[in-house]
Amino acid sequence: MRKMCLLGIAISLASSCAWAQTPSVALEHKAAFITDLMNRMTLDEKVGxxxxxxxxxxxxxxxxxxxxxxxxxxxxxxxxxxxxxxxxxxxxxxxxxxxxxxxxxxxxxxxxxxxxxxxxxxxxxxxxxxxxxxxxxxxxxxxxxxxxxxxxxxxxxxxxxxxxxxxxxxxxxxxxxxxxxxxxxxxxxxxxxxxxxxxxxxxxxxxxxxxxxxxxxxxxxxxxxxxxxxxxxxxxxxxxxxxxxxxxxxxxxxxxxxxxxxxxxxxxxxxxxxxxxxxxxxxxxxxxxxxxxxxxxxxxxxxxxxxxxxxxxxxxxxxxxxxxxxxxxxxxxxxxxxxxxxxxxxxxxxxxxxxxxxxxxxxxxDDPADINAESRLHRAEAREVARKSQVLLKNESRTLPLNKRANIALIGPLADSKIDMLGSWSGAGVPAQSVTVLEGLRAAVGKPGTLTYARGANVTDDQAVVDYLNYSNPNMLDLTNDPRPAQAMLDEAVKVAQQADVIVAVVGEARGMSHEAASRTDLDLPATQRALISALKATGKPLVLVLMNGRPLSIGDQVQQADAVLETWYSGTEGGNAIADVLFGDYNPSGKLPITFPRSVGQIPSYYSHLRIGRPFTPGKPGNYTSQYFDAPNTPLYPFGYGLSYTDFSVSAPQLSANTLKPGSALTASVTVKNTGQRAGETVVQLYIQDVSASMSRPVKELKNFQKLMLQPGEEKVVQFSIDEDALKFYNTQLQYAAEPGEFNVQIGLDSQNVQQTSFQLL
CATH class of the missing domain: 3.20.20.300 (Glycoside hydrolase, family 3, N-terminal domain)
Known part of the structure; x- marks a missing residue:
């Protein structure tokens, strides 16, 4: 029988709740109520x-x-x-x-x-x-x-x-x-x-x-x-x-x-x-x-x-x-x-x-008859959020969006994986209720278009990795391999690809590879998938990579091979439908990277807001005796804040409402953002600030604000950011949180690298 307790009155001996075994204070008085209860607890009850x-x-x-x-x-x-x-x-x-x-x-x-x-x-x-x-x-x-x-x-x-x-x-x-x-x-x-x-x-x-x-x-x-x-x-x-x-x-x-x-x-x-x-x-x-x-x-x-x-x-x-x-x-x-x-x-x-x-x-x-009933899910909300979470990394020659009337080859070990769509720590989610990329594309493709599927490869053929990932959860295997020979799967995929107008390859990590206790020494795609991508590239057909992963991957070679790359991470219950929405252009991607993609594991840690140093490397200038790796480019594969759209945007040079800032006041930084493309789209305008000279080395730039806005084709809007003294504060060597007078650079753009700059003085 459900027991209820009374709120806001002195509780009597007759109450069904235990704290009423002796007269006590009103429940509405939290501190006194808890003190009264503790006074009646034994040592063992307290420890319990x-x-x-x-x-x-x-x-x-x-x-x-x-x-x-x-x-x-x-x-x-x-x-x-x-x-x-x-x-x-x-x-x-x-x-x-x-x-x-x-x-x-x-x-x-x-x-x-x-x-x-x-x-x-x-x-x-x-x-x-x-x-x-x-x-x-x-x-x-x-x-x-x-x-x-x-x-x-x-x-x-x-x-x-x-x-x-x-x-x-x-x-x-x-x-x-x-x-x-x-x-x-x-x-x-x-x-x-x-x-x-x-x-x-x-x-x-x-x-x-x-x-x-x-x-x-x-x-x-x-x-x-x-x-x-x-x-x-x-x-x-x-x-x-x-x-x-x-x-x-x-x-x-x-x-x-x-x-x-x-x-x-x-x-x-x-x-x-x-x-x-x-x-x-x-x-x-x-x-x-x-x-x-x-x-x-x-x-x-x-x-x-x-x-x-x-x-x-x-x-x-x-x-x-x-x-x-x-x-x-x-x-x-x-x-x-x-x-x-x-x-x-x-x-x-x-x-x-x-x-x-x-x-x-x-x-x-009142208990639900079926805890996993469809009526208990919020599919529309999940699909909407999943669409907003995808990041378009590359789109050469407008390969995307796809034509629903095209002949599409869908290939890859993650293209029809329900459990991987859910990602790490997927709680009470049921894999059978998730929508795979294959299911999402099948539901969206139009007539006379066709969709043909081949697995192409396993996520990995490294048995030690497979055994490790499946060890912790033997009742719900994170990685189940196709027993066919690798070459047989590859040959099937190439045959399917040769008959298509465009190839969509769904590659990345099994969800267990991006999880607790799943640290990696390299960030490459597994060898089986790299071989698959190379074979698909050799067909000469347009190649779209759909990434499913829980961390940045070093995919420079694969990016070069692909005509388009869409980062979908692990998109959840409605992931397949959301990915189809983006691939076919029913939704214009607007995501931006919240983490830097390094070119290789050797660049780690690679993050945009690193401290300034005495011998910085400057792209395009001689690098000898500067902080660099001489055997590879020193820039990231994709910077923090990066993400493309199916339309194009321009950002004007920033304008400041004042050239000086007094403590306790604020100034405004403004830019005009215009959709210069042919379709409506959202983008994220990002504000970064650089402290030019301080009592200790400060980052090359720091994100201080952003605005996401939707623009119709040809539409432009003025985006304004308020900058006050709090935005300039930092912890100095004495751990005092304060701003120091001096020059500050204001940088505004659509990612952390492509910015335009102006400056002001804090008095």
Whole structure:
């Protein structure tokens, strides 16, 4: 039976909710309510609130419910339906104090409906589209009884060898910070206590995207100025937006693991930034302090983590085993335990669970008959966002858009892969419900046009790679190879291609190749796919490459072979239809890269906002004794912010409303943008600023604003950007955040390289 609790009145002994076992304060007074509840909790009940248990762990469900009823579990994750979670909440309502459970899950880029991966969302540069993906995700997750998502992931990623590049929003501090705010607000709405909203847990705090060598779980060694200037702002933006939780990173920071890092968790997060939410360890991270070499045993690991400010222990037994004894012995102060419990209870309060433990679980009679019913999906929204997330990288001789009446050869190992369309961390998404490129093109091609398909190659024939990718998830294989000989598949593809007017080759990575624990030492396409592309090029037919991948790839040779290249990333449930929309011109691509594409792995790290140096390489000038690689071009394959359209745009030279800027005031930078092509289209106008001379080396340029606008053929608009002192501030060597007087260059263009410049003085 569903139990309800009363809001805003003193709770009586007769109430069904446990905190009413003795007279207490009104539920509407959060701090007093939680203090009153804590005063009635035993030591074991307090420790129990700090345990976050995975339903996928070795603990049987019956034992989990027994532990919950005994007050020894505070929350769970990896159960994603009402029938799964209702019995656990029932168990909590049988506990002595009836403190409600919360239920969490990784809702990263969709729940039932899968949207494009986060890196693709960032490629849209469209805050409304990104917010739409978050709102739909929250609604679907809430409808499945989930209270919290471990998202958004806002780690700055500048080394694409790191597999989790796919899970974040790219390389740029400003862009990722904007998206962090949008996603938190989309998940939580006006309040995470309302139905349809869920709490956001921003991750991974902190600096996880800077792991050395791009190798997952590795160390991070970074100067304080780089931390504060480049890597910390997105987390801060998410917290300023009201994120109710943070997930602590697995990496160490300058030798101290984040899970035991008092400076990170206490001094910075809580004292400097004022964070009041719940801090959750990553999976098994407290126990891993022993392997980090900072704790000699589980007892010391628990001590370090609780003192650092890690409130909840995810999927290990360390807190449950060790904290009661540590408290009783005085090794851990009672205040450290109480602080953590207060944050956990506060998060549950903010989720609305004390008011109604069944807020998102609902009544059994209202459970969906089929959790995967088509009626529960949001296909139109997913298709719209997926269209906006694609980036046109090359389009020689107007190869695209395709003619629906043409004879098209669709070839490639990813052209008909439902599971790969979903991408990494696809949550509760069902591969069978995704639309492949083959299905999307079949639905769109017109008469008398034809579409002929051949696989052409496997993603890779390296059996060691296949075995590795399939090891972690044997029930849903990430990579299933065609058993036919490679030459037989290649011959079939060439035969199909020779009979076509145009070839569309869908190539890239299997989704498991761009995932957690999927770091790579090279960024080339696998050899099987390179051979396929060369064979298709040899037919002499126009060749369109459709990329499916979760990181930048070094595809310089393949770009040279192709007539057109469309970056689609992993586009989600409606990916095939969205890709068909772009290929056939029903939608004009408008995406821009949120991360630099290097020419080779040897250029890594390759990002646009690097610091200025004393001997810079200048393209077109002699390179001897300048900072360069002498054996390859030094420019990226594709720069940050790059992306083409089926139409053309011009941007005028920037004009400033004033040549000087006084502290406390603002000036306006303006450009006129014109659609000089033959069809309507969107583009992203980007504002960069360069600090010409400062007390320390500053980046060659930094993104400070952007606007996405739609223009009809021949239409022009004036785009204005306001620039104030805050846009010029940076963290100096004393970690003071301030702007310094002097000259600043204003650069405006359609990507980070093709800009026009003017300047002003800050007085």
């Amino acid at each position: 609130q700090l345990r976050l248990i995975s339903i996928a762990s070795d603990m049987p469900r019956e034992l989990i419910r027994t532990e919950i009823a005994a007050g020894r579990i505070g929350g769970t994750f990896n159960s994603v339906t009402r029938p799964e979670n209702r019995p656990m909440q029932d168990a909590a309502m049988r506990s002595r104090l009836k403190i409600p459970m919360f239920f969490a899950y990784d809702v990263i880029h969709g729940h039932r409906t899968i949207f494009p991966i986060s890196l693709a969302l960032a490629s849209s540069w469209d805050m409304e589209a990104i917010a739409l993906s978050g709102r739909v995700s929250a609604k679907e997750a809430s409808a499945d009884s989930l209270d919290l998502t471990f998202a958004p992931m806002v780690d700055i990623a500048r080394d694409p060898r790191w597999g989790r590049t796919s899970e974040g929003f790219g390389e740029d501090t400003y862009l990722v910070s904007r998206i962090a705010k949008v996603m938190v607000q989309a998940y939580q709405g006006v309040s995470p206590a309302l139905p349809g909203n869920i709490m956001a847990s921003v991750k991974h705090f902190a600096l996880y995207g800077a792991v050395e060598g791009g190798r997952d779980y590795n160390i991070v060694d970074m100067s304080p100025t780089r931390m504060f200037q480049d890597y910390l702002p997105p987390y801060h933006a998410a917290i300023d937006a009201g994120a109710g939780s943070v997930m602590v990173a697995l990496n160490s920071i300058n030798g101290v693991p984040a899970t035991s890092n008092t400076w990170l968790m206490q001094d910075l997060l809580r004292k400097q930034w004022g964070f009041k939410g719940v801090a959750v360890s990553d999976h098994g991270a407290i126990l891993e302090l022993i392997k980090h070499g900072v704790a000699k045993d589980e007892r010391e690991a628990a001590t370090l983590a609780i003192k650092a400010g890690v409130d909840m222990s995810m999927n290990d037994l360390v807190y449950g085993k060790e904290l009661p004894g540590l408290i009783r012995s005085g090794k851990v102060p009672q205040s450290d335990l109480d602080n953590a419990v207060r944050e956990v209870l506060g998060a549950k309060y903010d989720m609305g669970l004390f008011k109604d433990p069944y807020l998102r679980i609902g009544n059994a009679e």
